[in-house]
Amino acid sequence: MSKQTILVAGSGFAGVWAALSAARAISLAGREGDVEVVIVSPEPRLVIRPRLYEAVLENMDPDVSELLAAVGVRHIGGLIQDIGVEGREATIVHGDGAVQSIKWDRFVLATGSRLATPPIPGLADHAFDVDQLVSAQRLDAHITSLGARAETAARNTAVVVGGGFTGLEGAAEMPERLRAALGSDAQVRVVIVDPAPQIGADMGDEAGEAVRAALVEMDIEQRPGVRLTAVDADGVTLSDGSRIDAATVVWSAGLRAHPLAAQVPGEHDAVGRVVGDAFLRAPAADGIFVTGDTVKAATDAVGNFTVMSCQHALSLGRVAGHNAAAELVGLNLHPYSQPKYVTCLDLGAWGALYTEGWDRQVRLTREEGKKVKQEINGVWIYPPAPDRDAVFAMSNPDFVIVP
Ligand SMILES: Cc1cc2nc3c(=O)[nH]c(=O)nc-3n(C[C@H](O)[C@H](O)[C@H](O)COP(=O)(O)OP(=O)(O)OC[C@H]3O[C@@H](n4cnc5c(N)ncnc54)[C@H](O)[C@@H]3O)c2cc1C
Known part of the structure; x- marks a missing residue:
């Protein structure tokens, strides 16, 4: 048989x-x-x-x-x-x-x-994302290449569209990434855009408040209540008719x-x-x-x-x-x-926000949260060593992922 x-x-x-x-x-x-x-x-x-x-x-x-x-x-x-x-x-x-x-x-x-990519004019041609390894590498190469461009407001500006976890994490890294490419004294501008009435609204009051305070501290502009309507090589147009000149647009909405x-x-x-x-x-x-x-x-x-x-x-x-x-x-x-x-949201230079429960009760912030995030990202989610007995000992269906 x-x-x-x-x-x-x-x-x-x-x-x-x-x-x-x-x-x-x-x-x-x-x-x-x-x-x-x-x-x-x-x-x-x-x-x-x-x-x-x-x-x-x-x-x-x-x-x-x-x-x-x-x-x-x-x-x-x-x-x-x-x-x-x-x-x-x-x-x-x-x-x-x-x-x-x-x-x-x-x-x-x-x-x-x-990543869902709706038919927004220019989105497929001009926006970056961090959904797959190759697209993240493309964004990385783009940011590195900005250093060779003449200084303009657009060169120094990144717009992140989508204020969910991925958008927030990507936006929070962006000031440091732009400074690494453009020089530590560059006047960088990072904007996060989301249709919700407040950035972080779906995280509940306590966690949402912490997120918004972290964004203010990192000098990341919040543009809630607006949608992306078009992207071109030099920036974005938003649903309130406003325009932001930006060489870097990161799509992160769903x-x-x-x-x-x-x-x-x-x-x-x-x-x-x-x-x-x-x-x-x-x-x-x-x-x-x-x-x-x-x-x-x-x-x-x-x-x-x-x-x-x-x-x-x-x-x-x-x-x-x-x-x-x-x-x-x-x-x-x-x-x-x-x-x-649980959730653990990396907020760049501010640290990280660790919450427990579906109502997202804030348990750890800043450096303490960051330590947990580094442990998750650097250790917990990586595949184990190829040792059959050790692997079987952690492959049981009732293995607890978050103790
Ligand atoms: C930037 C980013 C940040 C995130 N942050 C967090 C976080 O902080 N915490 C968290 O819990 N989650 C986070 N997530 C979500 C998390 O990464 C996904 O939920 C998780 O990867 C889902 O695992 P999966 O195995 O279902 O799918 P994936 O990890 O997407 O794996 C899919 C696999 O299928 C393969 N594949 C695709 N098409 C085919 C095909 N036709 N035939 C055969 N194979 C195929 C792919 O190559 C891949 O191996 C994040 C995701 C992103 C993109």
């Missing part, structure tokens, strides 16, 4: 942990000879997306090939083009254009999310689930995520599990749901991978639950 296959799409936080967790479950059941785990992504690398707003883009895509090999997971380089929902046979397109089909018995969708989520039948939320059941199955698609940024799942019994975050992806991945394997090897399925929710 040929081996059964668990096919994991994507080697981000959810995909890597799904593959490790599935391998652990297969090993627990002593079924290594019967079931294999295959993970597909362009390269066997885990891109550390939460750090892409940072000024220095080093070690942002660690190689996970040894880690996967240590637990017997096979990596195939390429992009899944078609899940093959009906026939359980996915199509993979390789970098050279060659197409491969692969049969699966369980499929785990972990292809993440993408994520959408990866397009493959649309191939999964059943209910989707407003940002394209599949609404998963308690075991992270796609309820209308037999054999398919959805995880990471591609699933909307209840985190607790009191009405909270996953947000597109690394914090949730790390646990969602473990649960989806375990359950995909459990169905094949006869172990109990594990319900997803992650009642503790």
Whole structure:
């Protein structure tokens, strides 16, 4: 009898942990000879997306090939083009254009999310973003190149559009990044734009107030209550008719689930995520599990749901991978639950803001918050060393991500 296959799409936080967790479950059941785990992504690398707003883009895509090999997971380089929902046979397109089909018995969708880019004139041509490693590298090269330009107000100005977490983190880094490129005495101007009545409004009163005070302290201008209406090579136009001359425009307004989520039948939320059941199955698609940024799942019994975050992806991945394997090897399925929710927002030179709970109670600020952020960004979210026993000890579906 040929081996059964668990096919994991994507080697981000959810995909890597799904593959490790599935391998652990297969090993627990002593079924290594019967079931294999295959993970597909362009390269066997885990891109550390939460750090892409940072000024220095080093070690942002660690190689996970040894880690996967240590637990017997096979990596195939390429992009899944078609899940093959009906026939359980996915199509993979390789970098050279060659197409491969692969049969699966369980499929785990972990292809993440993408920055949404609405049809705003000039946005696609003139704005930068920090959503993927290549786009973050493009922004970095652009900022570095500003130093060679003649001084103008536009050269010294960056506009960040979107006051969510990514926009705030990107804006907070920007004064230092511009000064590094333009000289420490350059008159830099950084503006953050958001349609909400106040920047940080969706963070609640206490945390929002702290964010706004940090922006004032860092001399970052706040333009709430306005939308971006156009971008060109020299700046932006806003919905109140005003114009800001700026050589650097960073778009950071909203994520959408990866397009493959649309191939999964059943209910989707407003940002394209599949609404998963308690075991992270796609309820209308037999054999398919959805995880990471591609699933909307209840985190607790009191009405909270996953947000597109690394914090949730790390646990969602473990649960989806375990359950995909459990169905094949006869172990109990594990319900997803992650009642503790924290956020740690990097606010550049000010420090960082650490909150606990869905109501975002402020726990740590400034340097104390920054220490936590550095620990998260530098240690916690990185893949572990390729030691099979140690990896299995932390791949269980009830592993607590935030103690
Ligand atoms: C700048 C920035 C800052 C952030 N800050 C935070 C933060 O502070 N805290 C936090 O919790 N979260 C943060 N996030 C969100 C976090 O990065 C995501 O929620 C997380 O990466 C989701 O993990 P994932 O595994 O679902 O998807 P991803 O990490 O996006 O991984 C998707 C994987 O799928 C692969 N893939 C894509 N298409 C295909 C295909 N067709 N076939 C096969 N493979 C494919 C990709 O190559 C990748 O390996 C931030 C994100 C950004 C961009």
